[in-house]
Amino acid sequence: MISVVILGAGNVATHLFKAFNKTDEVSVIQWYNRNLDTIKPFKNLVEITNDLNALKEADVYILAVSDDVIGELSSKLPFENRLVVHTSGGVGVYELDKKHKRGVLYPLQTFSKNAEIDFANVPICIETIDKKSYPLLKQLARSLGSPTKRVNSDQRRVLHAAAVFVNNFTNQLYRIGHEITESEGAEFDLLKPLILETAKKVQDMSPYMAQTGPAKRNDKKTIKKHVKLLKKQEHKDIYNLLTDSIKQTHGRKKL
């Protein structure tokens, strides 16, 4: 049985708590948050605290807090030489205080407050400084049913940036699709199967091979029609920039 203390109360902390709470291999023995109110709803399931000096001894301390406070919080922990990990994509492992055994458990997925998460669909990127801590973190991730991968801090930073492209930016393209269809009284719902198919396609095929459309074909007539039809300059700019990007990827010259 691996004993865990969770620190923080955001989406990642909450989803991790709920998932660990379901497994037999892991026991969350304590949940810390500066503001106790946020985690009070869980007080019948786990011991909660807002006092760092009251933290119990555990196999792993998981700092699921915002990037800015990871270093500071790790320094404030009133013990040393125990395994302390953070869950951030953008923060290096060395930003944790060196008095600890240090590691990272970065779950590469989008977490919403209310949506249920199946950790089988959450790859967990693991980094440790000392080799001995690695098997424990791997076992921890596996207990959730997650696939795991050893990833160093540089790779994790790049995955985090790439995640912004494929998640936040992609979602913004959905948003633009929503805006321009609704403005013409057309239904965004009609685009939903296409959105899903586009994501499914690259599960088995490289995005390079999966590309289609006017930019790849260099179909100037259609491109011109689309740019003309878009009303917002912002949408025109995005259309032009991504069209050029596709042309460059597929060996077409810029307009």
Add this chain to the structure above:
Amino acid sequence: MISVVILGAGNVATHLFKAFNKTDEVSVIQWYNRNLDTIKPFKNLVEITNDLNALKEADVYILAVSDDVIGELSSKLPFENRLVVHTSGGVGVYELDKKHKRGVLYPLQTFSKNAEIDFANVPICIETIDKKSYPLLKQLARSLGSPTKRVNSDQRRVLHAAAVFVNNFTNQLYRIGHEITESEGAEFDLLKPLILETAKKVQDMSPYMAQTGPAKRNDKKTIKKHVKLLKKQEHKDIYNLLTDSIKQTHGRKKL
């Protein structure tokens, strides 16, 4: 039984033929293509021809050809007053020769040469000029198991442009994710569950509500880190433009 003649031999034509060929409600009585070689593999399943003067009488003629030749091909058809439809998102219904009863069957999905398509996931946008033709086209689409929607030419053009955003541009963001991860020896595969989850999320939630990430939070530190880490100017430009777009959508000021 609805009798159909298909004209053209691209992805849409081929997928439509295969799908109609499976239903009992539709009979494809002839398949026309200028270049007979392309459709020869199907000659045991359907009569093929490259001669417009040999076209048989049918309930519907489906012009699944490239946008540029739709008007011209419709004019060349050696008959009139029959129902002739095209399948293009970007071409108006009036570009078909007015000697015909005119309509559009626009399947809103991405078609690949080899990937199987389940038409239950292909919304078909229908437009007709005369009201009488509408039920027949609806029946035709329904025979494939497709959801249908009446959509006028303006709405269809906007859906077509929106499809470029949510399909081609989104796929290019996947491509950039692929490029930047592989350049650092990280695995694109780790992003695949995130890609799928991002697409699934907007099936039940608006893209506006689904948004997360540094741009929405206006997390300047992370944004700066990401832009610095990107090596290609093109990627930096796309990062900045889409970050600004998200900020505008969510009421944040431009950098």
